Amino acid sequence: MKNMLQQIFRSSKFLIGFTIFMTMLLTVIIYPLIVKDEPLAIIGQGTFFEPGIYVNVFDSINSTHYTLSLNDAAARRIASKLGDQERLDMKDWLLAFGIPENEIDIHDNTKLMELWVNNYDSKLALGMTSAKRNYYARLDKSLKGILGTEGVIIAIKNTETGLLEETNSIVQTDYVNIGQVSSIRILPLGTDNFGRDILTELVSATRTSLQIGFVAGIIATLIGLTLGLFAGYIGGLVDDVIMFITNLFTVIPGFVLLILISFSIGQEQRGAITVAVVIGFTSWVWTARAVRSQVVSLRNRDHVNLSKLSGHSIVHIILADILPYIASYVIMALILQISSGILAEAGLSILGLGPKTTEVPTLGLMMNWAMIYSAHVTGKWWAYIPVLVTIAMVSFSMNLMNTGLDQVFNPALRD
Amino acid sequence: MAEIRSLEKKSCLSGSGLTKVFGFGNQKTVAVDHVDFNFYEGEVVSIVGESGSGKTTLAKMLLGLISSTEGEIYFQGKKLDIRTQRKKREYWKNIQAIFQDPFSSYNIFNKIDSVLLDCIHMRGGRKFSHAKKVELMIEACSFVNLKFEELTNKYPFELSGGQMQRLMIARIFLLKPQVLLADEPTSMIDASSRATILDYLTKLSKETGMTTIFITHDIGLAYYVSDTVYIMERGKFVESGSADAVILTPKEPYTQRLINDVPKIYEAWDLSTV
Numbered sequence: 001m002k003n004m005l006q007q008i009f010r011s012s013k014f015l016i017g018f019t020i021f022m023t024m025l026l027t028v029i030i031y032p033l034i035v036k037d038e039p040l041a042i043i044g045q046g047t048f049f050e051p052g053i054y055v056n057v058f059d060s061i062n063s064t065h066y067t068l069s070l071n072d073a074a075a076r077r078i079a080s081k082l083g084d085q086e087r088l089d090m091k092d093w094l095l096a097f098g099i100p101e102n103e104i105d106i107h108d109n110t111k112l113m114e115l116w117v118n119n120y121d122s123k124l125a126l127g128m129t130s131a132k133r134n135y136y137a138r139l140d141k142s143l144k145g146i147l148g149t150e151g152v153i154i155a156i157k158n159t160e161t162g163l164l165e166e167t168n169s170i171v172q173t174d175y176v177n178i179g180q181v182s183s184i185r186i187l188p189l190g191t192d193n194f195g196r197d198i199l200t201e202l203v204s205a206t207r208t209s210l211q212i213g214f215v216a217g218i219i220a221t222l223i224g225l226t227l228g229l230f231a232g233y234i235g236g237l238v239d240d241v242i243m244f245i246t247n248l249f250t251v252i253p254g255f256v257l258l259i260l261i262s263f264s265i266g267q268e269q270r271g272a273i274t275v276a277v278v279i280g281f282t283s284w285v286w287t288a289r290a291v292r293s294q295v296v297s298l299r300n301r302d303h304v305n306l307s308k309l310s311g312h313s314i315v316h317i318i319l320a321d322i323l324p325y326i327a328s329y330v331i332m333a334l335i336l337q338i339s340s341g342i343l344a345e346a347g348l349s350i351l352g353l354g355p356k357t358t359e360v361p362t363l364g365l366m367m368n369w370a371m372i373y374s375a376h377v378t379g380k381w382w383a384y385i386p387v388l389v390t391i392a393m394v395s396f397s398m399n400l401m402n403t404g405l406d407q408v409f410n411p412a413l414r415d
Numbered sequence: 416m417a418e419i420r421s422l423e424k425k426s427c428l429s430g431s432g433l434t435k436v437f438g439f440g441n442q443k444t445v446a447v448d449h450v451d452f453n454f455y456e457g458e459v460v461s462i463v464g465e466s467g468s469g470k471t472t473l474a475k476m477l478l479g480l481i482s483s484t485e486g487e488i489y490f491q492g493k494k495l496d497i498r499t500q501r502k503k504r505e506y507w508k509n510i511q512a513i514f515q516d517p518f519s520s521y522n523i524f525n526k527i528d529s530v531l532l533d534c535i536h537m538r539g540g541r542k543f544s545h546a547k548k549v550e551l552m553i554e555a556c557s558f559v560n561l562k563f564e565e566l567t568n569k570y571p572f573e574l575s576g577g578q579m580q581r582l583m584i585a586r587i588f589l590l591k592p593q594v595l596l597a598d599e600p601t602s603m604i605d606a607s608s609r610a611t612i613l614d615y616l617t618k619l620s621k622e623t624g625m626t627t628i629f630i631t632h633d634i635g636l637a638y639y640v641s642d643t644v645y646i647m648e649r650g651k652f653v654e655s656g657s658a659d660a661v662i663l664t665p666k667e668p669y670t671q672r673l674i675n676d677v678p679k680i681y682e683a684w685d686l687s688t689v
Contacts, residue, residue, distance in 0.1 A: 302514040303522045305480055309511055310533040311504050324524040 007408045014404025020397035024390075028207040037197065039204030039361055043185075044195025047373065048380040051190040056183035061154060063181050065174040073172065077146050078109050086139060090116055093136055096126040116143065190382040192366070193373035198382060205361040206390055209342050212276040212355075212362065213394075216341030219280025221287055221334045228291025229318050233299050243292070249285045258282045258344065262353040272355040272362065279344045287333050294326045328409040332402050339398035346391055363391050426492055427626045428477065428510075428594055429453040433486035435472050446472040448650035449486065454626055454643075456593075459617065461629045461637035461658070463673060464647035470630045471515075473647075474598050477628070478512055479503055491593075508537065511592040513616075515599040517579035521571035527582065528567055531555060534589035555585040559615050577608030584615045591623055598630045613640055634670075635677040638662045646670050 008014055037043075082090075087106040094104055097119055105111055122137045151171030155164040178184065189198035231242035249257075261278050262270065298304065299322070307321045323330075342363070348354045349364025350371065357365060366387045370376065375383035435447040447469045454460050464470050475481045477488065479497045488495040490509070497503045514520045521530065531552045535541075540548065549563075556563040559581035571579055580600060587595055597616060601609040617640055620627040631637055637644050637658065644661040646654040646669065654667045665671045 302516060302520040305475075305478075305512070306514065306520055307522065308480065308503075309478070309507050311507055311537045312533075314500065320525070321522050324522075 011404040011408055013400050017397040017400030017404060020393055024206060028203055031203045035200055037200050039201050040196060042195045043197060044191040046195055047193045048383060049187060049191040051188055051382050054185045054187060055181055059181045059183045060176045063176040065176060067173045068175045069173055075109050078113060081146055189386050192383050193369055201361050202386055202390060205363050205366050208272050208360045209345055209363040212272055212345045213338040213342035215273060215276035216279035217334055217338030219277060220284040220337045224284035224287025225291055225330055227288040229295055232292040232295025233318055233322060246285055246288050254282045258348060259353060262348055267356055270356050272360055275345060275355050279341050290333060291326060294329060295322055298322050298325055332405050335398050335402045339395045342394055363387055425456045427454050427456040429489045431487055433476060434484045435476060436484045445650055450652050452645060454628060456626055457624045458643055459620055459627045459629060459641045460643045461631060461641035462645045462647055463631055463634050463637045465632060468647045469650040470647055471598055474596050474630055478510060478596055479506055509592055510594040511587055511590050512596040512598060513583045513600045516603050517576050523572055527569050527571055531589060534586050538590060551589065555588045558588045559585045577604050580604055580612050581615065584619060588619060592625060594626045596628045634662060634673045
């Protein structure tokens with residue numbers, strides 16, 4: 001036993017799979033202890049905030065200001081304000097104004113701004129529509145705002161007189177130390193369509209999906225194992241009946257059955273564990289078939305005959321003389337069942353037949369939400385890529401562990 | 416010996432028209448074809464035949480591990496009825512076996528102690544004190560010249576093939592069945608251990624007076640151990656009788672061939688008869 005464990009942990013494939021899986025498992029356990037937010041708390045008023053560090057503006061105004069004279073600050077400011085479209089629009093105006101094309105370099109911030117400031121005049125029509133002219137006026141105004149040196153004044157309305165009283169002013173060279181700003185929220189994966197922190201949600205979803213996978217995998221393996229053992233060992237009529245049922249389930253596609261059952265249970269009754277049980281009850285078929293064929297090859301071995309001659313009961317023989325010989329196989333089947341249980345939940349949820357949406361997130365539900373709110377069309381990658389990667393990593397690590405175990409148990413497969 | 420035994424003539428295990436057919440249609444194989452036999456109590460019977468002659472199938476039918484297609488088995492004069500699990504377990508208290516391959520005969524997950532304890536429990540010793548059980552196990556091991564102290568807490572696969580087969584005999588020593596079916600017990604054992612195993616087997620059958628059915632392909636071995644010999648060819652008994660009669664004055668050409676196949680140290684092997 002000890003020797004076998006040593007061998008298992010010497011298999012590099014198993015080790016990689018195990019490391020990935022344990023990392024995920026530990027993250028799922030430790031993360032909620034550190035970040036105590038509700039996974040489904042709506043924090044963002046709006047949809048799909050980009051990943052990044054969110055600094056509270058009000059708090060930064062009230063923090064100590066430091067003056068830093070940095071040469072490239074203005075250039076950065078312009079660069080962040082001027083998108084590719086704005087640059088092209090500016091070029092269009094300048095061309096219409098009569099600047100030769102070779103003098104306009106839209107990638108040189110300083111020169112472009114210089115040309116613009118020297119030449120732009122909001123009174124010139126240049127044959128443009130009034131909407132176009134208004135657009136250029138707005139663009140000019142926002143650019144002048146950046147270039148100005150006066151800064152902005154912070155004022156508070158006096159409740160008695162109704163007048164604005166200046167309390168503070170901010171100039172372009174003012175900086176705050178991010179450590180002194182009292183409220184900062186890091187959203188490494190941004191927010192989803194409902195304004196929920198995707199990282200917290202993802203950790204919680206991974207946890208639920210792993211639970212669903214384990215429950216479904218264990219149920220499927222238990223049913224498959226029991227039926228396979230009895231069909232294979234007892235044989236005869238029992239075998240025929242069990243295999244008839246198994247073949248029926250094989251012929252009906254499991255996923256269709258899963259969809260029908262999930263649908264008939266109804267949205268309200270579908271908790272995470274209910275879905276797991278339904279998945280477990282529809283996916284035992286191939287475990288039963290595989291276990292049965294293993295048992296059939298075992299039941300006529302001499303050690304089983306000897307056990308019979310020693311007066312042991314059928315149950316004892318199955319548990320002591322058959323089960324240990326197929327235990328490694330059953331463990332591998334269990335790992336695959338867990339991983340396919342997680343995939344089945346994802347498949348069900350993306351069709352909208354997963355667990356009900358108000359209690360806990362699952363990986364499948366997150367995919368479903370991302371799909372319904374067209375995250376894939378609008379390029380909000382943070383809403384679905386991390387979920388996809390998580391699903392892939394769970395399956396990948398489990399299949400890797402399975403292959404590693406297979407190599408230990410089947411020496412013929414070792415490389 | 417054979418003459419004294421034949422005076423008692425008390426049938427232990429007999430069969431009439433016993434047949435086993437595997438498969439059906441074109442795939443049909445008749446492994447055992449309407450055999451009749453009568454094994455008397457306390458005698459050592461050998462069933463000799465080539466590979467595939469149906470010896471092991473016959474043994475499994477006698478043990479009740481597979482059912483016969485046709486024919487009856489009589490145990491101590493009564494028709495054998497092992498249709499239910501309970502009756503089978505009752506029958507297995509009377510008949511035991513030693514299998515050909517000692518390496519696959521043991522459950523590799525069970526320790527040697529549990530193999531022997533099972534036998535004590537089967538003989539009604541479930542309530543014995545621990546000391547009494549250990550005493551019985553030591554006695555059984557010393558019968559086959561094994562040291563129980565060295566075996567305890569070990570797994571069967573840690574022993575050599577010869578030791579495993581001796582442990583099998585220790586098992587039979589504890590069980591004291593009325594019939595022992597030894598299916599090629601020495602074919603997987605090296606020649607030097609072979610004589611030891613056979614000696615323990617004959618010693619055990621003499622001491623307990625159990626009927627021993629010895630299945631082998633080696634007619635020399637059969638002559639060495641048995642009172643009565645049955646020669647089996649393609650599922651049928653072609654010749655039977657006392658060991659001396661069958662082996663010293665063989666009538667059937669098949670028996671003659673089997674005798675010629677036994678390698679002799681003092682003369683060159685005549686390959687033309689093989």
